[in-house]
Amino acid sequence: xxxxxxxxxxxxxxxxxxxxxxxxxxxxxxxxxxxxxxxxxxxxxxxxxxxxxxxxxxxxxxxxxxxxxxxxxxxxxxxxxxxxxxxxxxxxxxxxxxxxxxxxxxxxxxxxxxxxxxxxxxxxxxxxxxxxxxxxxxxxxxxxxxxxxxxxxxxxxxxxxxxxxxxxxxxxxxxxxxxxxxxxxxxxxxxxxxxxxxxxxxxxxxxxxxxxxxxxxxxxxxxxxxxxxxxxxxxxxxxxxxxxxxxxxxxxxxx
Amino acid sequence: xxxxxxxxxxxxxxxxxxxxxxxxxxxxxxxxxxxxxxxxxxxxxxxxxxxxxxxxxxxxxxxxxxxxxxxxxxxxxxxxxxxxxxxxxxxxxxxxxxxxxxxxxxxxxxxxxxxxxxxxxxxxxxxxxxxxxxxxxxxxxxxxxxxxxxxxxxxxxxxxxxxxxxxxxxxxxxxxxxxxxxxxxxxxxxxxxxxxxxxxxxxxxxxxxxxxxxxxxxxxxxxxxxxxxxxxxxxxxxxxxxxxxxxxxxxxxxxxxxxxxxxxxxxxxxxxxxxxxxxxxxxxxxxxxxxxxxxxxxxxxxxxxxxxxxxxxxxxxxxxxx
Numbered sequence: 076x077x078x079x080x081x082x083x084x085x086x087x088x089x090x091x092x093x094x095x096x097x098x099x100x101x102x103x104x105x106x107x108x109x110x111x112x113x114x115x116x117x118x119x120x121x122x123x124x125x126x127x128x129x130x131x132x133x134x135x136x137x138x139x140x141x142x143x144x145x146x147x148x149x150x151x152x153x154x155x156x157x158x159x160x161x162x163x164x165x166x167x168x169x170x171x172x173x174x175x176x177x178x179x180x181x182x183x184x185x186x187x188x189x190x191x192x193x194x195x196x197x198x199x200x201x202x203x204x205x206x207x208x209x210x211x212x213x214x215x216x217x218x219x220x221x222x223x224x225x226x227x228x229x230x231x232x233x234x235x236x237x238x239x240x241x242x243x244x245x246x247x248x249x250x251x252x253x254x255x256x257x258x259x260x261x262x263x264x265x266x267x268x269x270x271x272x273x274x275x276x277x278x279x280x281x282x283x284x285x286x287x288x289x290x291x292x293x294x295x296x297x298x299x300x301x302x303x304x305x306x307x308x309x310x311x312x313x314x315x316x317x318x319x320x321x322x323x324x325x326x327x328x329x330x
Numbered sequence: 331x332x333x334x335x336x337x338x339x340x341x342x343x344x345x346x347x348x349x350x351x352x353x354x355x356x357x358x359x360x361x362x363x364x365x366x367x368x369x370x371x372x373x374x375x376x377x378x379x380x381x382x383x384x385x386x387x388x389x390x391x392x393x394x395x396x397x398x399x400x401x402x403x404x405x406x407x408x409x410x411x412x413x414x415x416x417x418x419x420x421x422x423x424x425x426x427x428x429x430x431x432x433x434x435x436x437x438x439x440x441x442x443x444x445x446x447x448x449x450x451x452x453x454x455x456x457x458x459x460x461x462x463x464x465x466x467x468x469x470x471x472x473x474x475x476x477x478x479x480x481x482x483x484x485x486x487x488x489x490x491x492x493x494x495x496x497x498x499x500x501x502x503x504x505x506x507x508x509x510x511x512x513x514x515x516x517x518x519x520x521x522x523x524x525x526x527x528x529x530x531x532x533x534x535x536x537x538x539x540x541x542x543x544x545x546x547x548x549x550x551x552x553x554x555x556x557x558x559x560x561x562x563x564x565x566x567x568x569x570x571x572x573x574x575x576x577x578x579x580x581x582x583x584x585x586x587x588x589x590x591x592x593x594x595x596x597x598x599x600x601x602x603x604x605x606x607x608x609x610x611x612x613x614x615x616x617x618x619x620x621x622x623x624x625x626x627x628x629x630x631x632x633x634x635x636x637x638x639x640x641x642x643x644x645x646x647x648x649x650x651x652x
Contacts, residue, residue, distance in 0.1 A: 081430040085416075092418045175414035175475070178378040179431045180403040327381055 078181045082189025083196070086163070090197050095162075099155055099197075104204045110147040111208040114140045136218040137298070141209070145226040145296045148205055149289060152198070152234050153262040159197050160241025161255035163190045164323070168249040177327070187319045191235075191242050198234040202227065222298020229295020232308035233288055237262050239315025246322040262288075331356045331483060331513040332377065336386035339372050346372040348537040349386070354530070356482075359509045361528035362517035363634060369537040370517040371411060374485050377515070378408045391482050404433070407481035407512075411488050413472025417461035421452060421471055424460060425478060432479035442478060450474040450504065466497040473501070477508065484508065486516040490523060502527050521634055533637050540637045557626035558597045558606055564618035567593040573616060577608050592621060 090096040118139040125134070167173040176186050212218045241258040248254050269287035272280035284290055288311075291304040332354040339347040347369040354360045362370045375381040376388055379399040387394060393401040416424060422443065429439040447453040450470045455463060460471065469492065476484055489505065490498045505527055508514060518524060524531055525545055533540040541548060562570050567585045570593055575583045579599045587594040599605035606623060613620045 078431070078433075081427070085427050088423075089416065089418050170414070170417075171410055171412045172414040172416060174375075174378075174380055174408070174410045175428070176431070178380050178403055178406065178408045179428075180400050180433055181431060182400075 078185040079189040079192065082176075082181070082186055083193040086190050086193030087196060090159075090193070095158065096197065096200070099158060100201050100204050103151060103155060103201045104207075106151050107144070107148055107205040108208060110151075111140070111144050111205070111211075114143045114147075136212060136216050137222050140212060141218060141223050141226065142296045144205070144208070145223075145230065146292070148202070149230055149233055149292045149296070150266065152202075152230065153237065153266050154259070155198065155201060156234065156237045156241050156262055157255040157258035159194050160238055160245050160258055161251045162245070163194060163242055164245040164319075165248050165251045165254040168246075168326075169251075173326070177323075183320050183323050184316075187242065187316055187323065191239055191316060191319075194238045194242065195231070195235050198238060199231060202230055202234070219298075225298045225300055226296050228300070229292050229304075232295070232305070232312075233292050236288060236308045236311035236315065237265070239312045239319070241315075243315050243318040243322060246319050246326070265289075331358075331391060332515065333389040334373070334377070334386070335388075337373065337376060337383050337388055338385035339369075339376060339381065340384040345537050347376070347383075347534075350534065350537075350539045351386075352532050352539065352542045354513055354515060356513055357510050358530055359505065359514045359516070359528045360530045360532060361524035362515060362532050362534065363519070363521070363524055364517075364534035364540075365519060368534045370534060371487055372537075373534070374408075374487050374515065374517060377483075378406055378485055379403055404479075405482045407476035407479065407484045409472045409476040409484075409486045409489055411491070413468050413475070415460045415468055415471060415475075417459070419460055420457055421447075421460060421463070422456045424471065425474060428475045429478055434479055442480070446474045446478055449477070449507075451500065465492050466494060469493055469497070469501070473504070477512070482513060484512045484514045484516075486514065488518055489516055490518070490520065498523075533634065535637070558599065558609060559622065559624050559626050560595045560597055560609060560613070560620070561592050561622035562595070562613055562618050562620055563590075563592040565593075565616070567595070570595065570613075570618065573612060574609060577605065577612055579605050579608070596626065 118134065118136070121139070122134055164173070167176065177183075209218075209223060213220075237258075240261055241254075244257040244261065245251075245254040248257075265286065265288045267287075269284040269290050272284040285307070291307045294301045294304055334353070335351045337347055337350045338345065350369075350373060352360075362373065364370050372381065376383050376395060377390060379395050379402050382396055387396075389395070390402045391405045393405070395402050416427075419427065425443050425446070426439065429443065434442065444453075447456055450473050452467060452470050452474055455467055455471075460468065463471065469489070473486070473489060476486065486505070490501050493501060502523065505514060505516065516528070528545065530542070530544050531548060532542045560574070567588055571583045571585060574580060574595065574597055580597055581600055582598040584596045585593055586596055597605065597609060606625070610620060610623060
């Protein structure tokens, strides 16, 4: 357990001692701020329109602002994740520091779990920037915090799943760019997978749509925790970390 | 301390290490000698549990590298060919990380870092970024990393490569200092290094074990006969040759060079026969001038070439037979 934490701390400090962390946070602050602004602007105009038309229908902030922003953030995550995971193992393999890790009295799964945890915390820190926007909502309105919390939980689960796959891809190469591009391709594929199945009711289509990561995020964005989605994300996390462990082990037989 | 038996490491297309066996006792410094690509690094990687062997066993401190890797890893300090450093870390930060990774407690770690940094002469760069360090400092930080948790066994892969002559001397002294408390295996292709630092040599070539013995034994075993180099003036080389060839115990005389009227000869005598005094007397009695007389001992360099057949391919077989 303490070994996991040692690795995790080292990874986190190397994120924050390089410009990666700050760059990603700045990028995310900008993009999520933009989406937040757009959603709020729509909400405010719609609200004023409603009032002018004399129909004082109550409008839900969660429904109109929080949910679309969270949906957008989940897509931005697909772009951030490759940048977080690409260096995890590829860099260690390139510089040879992987030899230090493997010849230290640490188990493979401790190394993998530590690195994945660091990536997850990094991702959480980036997501944390968007909380600033949410605070604005609390200052000027009364949004419900519970669905919001569930939304962020969903983001973390989705991120965790993709980060696990990214971790695996990073173990397969010594080139960061290859790892990054590969992870991006996988993220993109898992995102767009359900587009082709939107109007298809055949059984294969439902399988493919089940694999799409964003489909499983939708209930979370509404504040719904569905066991089905929870199981999906947790199993992808497990699958990704399992593949990483196999891949790290195979390194010894091949290299 | 280290026992390797029938170790073989195969790759799809090549055999990197082929049936190597040797043992290293506690406190010994053993030099791994061999040309590049001979299988030194592979053998070391097996010992550090980085690679599993295809066949055979390796034991470190009584623990098998395949069955009890965690126990082995706890007892080993390893410096790979390129020191495993994180450029974005400060030296102290890096050593702290390594210490924690090796399972050291905080208190022990702090005092040990102080000790090790003095020993490896890196105490003046503790707060510098590793990326800003020179090659020599990096190598020393790598060494500090290897000895940090005070392991029983130290495995150093070319610890002096890339250092300047002064640093090489310092590193060698450090390694010698470390012997006794640690058992050390170091690999190198620099021969004087082995002669100066190691008690025992393991010579590997193309994955096979060529010889394993102490440095002295190897030298005397391979010398075979007593060879003497002589430089004489005052007569024709042929004349000198026949005069020296007639001495007791001399088996062969050969003129290797003549310059400014001086003849250089190599005289071989039977083992155990001390022919040098006789040669001196013979030269002086004949009224020639004796300029030089020295024993031609075989250097480790020649042994190495003989054994690995790098220079003369047919010599390798002879070396093996001997």
